[in-house]
Every structure is written in C-alpha cells, then in structure tokens.
Amino acid sequence: MSSSALTNRIIEEYASVAASPAAGAAAQRRHAAMEALRVVGLPVARDENWKYANLRPLERLRFVPAVPAPPAQLPPSEPAPLPGFARYVLVDGALAAALSAPLDATAAQVFPLAVTGGPPGAPPAAGVAPARPWRELQGDERFALLNAAFATDGLAIRVAGATSQPVRIELLFLASADQQAGASYPRVELTLAAGAHLELIERHVSAGTQPSFITSAVTVDMAPGATLQHYRLQELNAHSTLFDTLSAQLAARASYRLHGIGSGAQSARSTLMVRLGEGAQLQLAAATLADRQQVLDTYALVEHSAPDARTVQTFRGIAAGRARVGFNGKIVVRPAARGTDTQQSLRGLLAGAEAEIDLRPQLEIHTDEVRCSHGATAGKLDENMLFYLLSRGLDRDSAQRLLKWAFLEDVIAQVALPALRRQIEERLVGRLRDEQLRELL
Secondary structure, eight states: OOHHHHHHHHHHHHHHHTTSOOOHHHHHHHHHHHHHHHHHOOOOTTSGGGTTSOOGGGGGOOOSBOOOOOOSSOOTTSOOOOTTOEEEEEETTEEOGGGSOOTTSSSSEEEESTTTSSSTTOOOOTTOOOOOOGGGSOGGGHHHHHHHHHOOOOEEEEEOSOOSSOEEEEEEEEEOSOTTTOBBOOEEEEEEOTTOEEEEEEEEEESSSSOOEEEEEEEEEEOTTOEEEEEEEEEOOTTOEEEEEEEEEEOTTOEEEEEEEEOOOSEEEEEEEEEEOTTOEEEEEEEEEEOTTOEEEEEEEEEEOSTTOEEEEEEEEEEETTOEEEEEEEEEEOTTOTTOEEEEEEEEEEESTTOEEEEEEEEEEOSSSOEEEEEEEEEOOOHHHHHHHHHTTOOHHHHHHHHHHHHHHHHHTTOOOHHHHHHHHHHHHHHHTOGGGGGGO
C-alpha cells in the first residue's frame, strides 16, 4: 500500500471517531495533528531512516482507538511495584484508576489527559521551551502525529523544583485489545522544573497472547539543572506491533540518563529525538534481544544545539533465529555547539544463520573545537571464548547463552536501581531459556 493510500485510510478512520466528545484543548490537538499527518503522511520503507523497520503490518491494522476494558487485577506475570515507586497503570492507553496509585501519591503533579488534554491552567516549567508546532516536527516523528490524533487519554506529569529525594514513578502500559478491534495509544507529557529530580520506569507489556497494535508517544521537557533517570522496558508479546516516539528537550545543565531494554513484540520501531542545551548531558544505553522472526529497530537522533553538551551512547543488540535488529544512532553538532563531547559504541551479535544486524553510527559536525568518536561492530560469538568455556565442561548451548549474557551486561550493569536490574535480568534469563544463568544473578 502506498503512503498516500494509507494516509487516506487513516483519515477515514479518524473521521469516524472525530465527532466523539472531547474538551477543547484535546480536540484542537487531535485536529492539528491529523492535518499535519495529512500533509506529510507516514514513512515508507524507501525513507532512509526507516529501511530497517517493518512497516508492512500497517497495511492490515485498524487505527481507531480500542475501547479500554481494564482488568480487575494485573496479570500474575507482572512484577510488583518497586518500593518507593508510585505505579500508574494505563490499559490500551487509558488510565486505570482502580489499578493505580492516587494521583497525589508523590510530590509530582499527575493529570490524566482524557478530559482536559493537559494539566488545567498549568504553564510550562520555568526555562522549558514550549513544544514545537507540528509543522516543525521532523519526518521521523510522524508516528507522534498519529498518536496525537487518536490518543484519548494518557498522563501529564510535572515535577517541581529541587527536593531532598527524587520523585519516583512507574508507568505500566498494558496492551489488551486485539489489533482488529482497535489500536492502543499510550501518551505521556513529562515536564521537569529547574533542579527537579525524577526516576521514571516505563513498562510496555501485554495482557495476554492476542496481537495488539500500539503507537506510543512520550515528550520530555527539562528545565535548567533538572535530572531524569528514565528506564524504558519493552516486553510485549511475540505477536504485537509497536511504533514508539520519544521527543526530549534539555535546557542548560540538564542531565538525562535514558536506558532502553527491548525484547518483545513481533515488530517494533523506537524513534528517539533529543535536543541538548548548553552544558546538558545525555547518557543513552540500549539493549535489544530478538529471536525467531522479530524485527526490532531503533533510530536515535541527538542534536547538540549549544556549547559544552555531552552525549554517551551505548547499544548492544543480539539477533537470533531469523530476527533482524537495527540501530541507527545519529549525532548532529550545530555551529553554535562548541565544546561538544560525544561517544558512540554500537555492537551487534549475530546468533542465527539467517539473522541480521544493521548498525549505523553517524556524525554530522558543523563546527570546530569538538571531541566526537564513534565505533560499530557486528559479528558472531567469539570462537576463542567459546572454546575456552567448552574446555571447562560447559555444553555448547549453555556456553553460547553465557556469552550472550556477558554481551548484554554492558548495558544492564548501567541500571542504577538494584531491584529493577534484578527484574530485568530475570526477564532476560527467561528469554535466553537457560535456568542455569539464574545462578549468576
């Protein structure tokens, strides 16, 4: 299906739900987003930054929002909330209040987007740039337009200035609707005031085995000196499709540590767009584990627009079976961004005869007085290390899984919360299907 034909079908489905009741701000957002999407359309496989993503499922999916049906309780497979974290559960993009902590459970202001379209009367935090109008969004953010047009709920989170302890919040996005019944549109609008400190866990999971279609959008606005530790865990079932967009703007001296662990979904594409102000710091650590016929792709664009900002980017990906893993990391240094310091380390591991790893480190530098480095490698397991483990009595399958584990630890070890790191490791042990690895935890 061509991009124009797909866009026309989306417009038709939007028209069927546009007449539903909505507050003014929400309705205006949806209409503006759909008008922008009408002009730019969704990406296609020939677009340079989308050639490793799997866009074919869009031809058979429905775009109307699914009608949420919150369960009486969470599936038993979901871990309990971490101590000190307020958990908010959103089912098919809508807040499930009965399964969530009270909105005032933390020092943060938490508002559902279902009625107001945003926090009522709340201005942007001091020092935070206003959101960019749709016409300024880059082509790789077009799925954010789809989310803005169809999302019926979500959360706005505003964190005030410096406190003695960081605010701790967990967002659990539960996909329960079958893709033929409608799509899920998780949406988060996050604002940190000057000096604010937030630790945020964002989980995307499935309620069952039914295939779901999820289009997620997260916006992050950080005022000067704000600090955010953000853990994003994608653990959807093996039949689902996910398109995810995260857009972040960091003011001067803001610090953003972003950790992404992806092992679920049949097809998933994550688009990360981060803009750094003067002296801002970004540490991006991502790991992907894919098997069978999964297609898991990530595009990360980091823009240095002011002096003395720093980016450290680490990616580790494993593709087994007939899976395909992609990571395109692009760093752009604008003319005013003197003193920029960037490091990229992208590594992929081929663990299947028909598996594919696509790594693309990119640097676009428009000024002098910068320090930028990048490196990318993709290959099979180290035969010397494998021989060493075999010589110590391990069978071949266990030795291979042990080497895969060590490969992912470059990213997992950066998770600063011990309890969360343990949960992540438990999930990955299950994915690697080797109970003996639990002895290493």
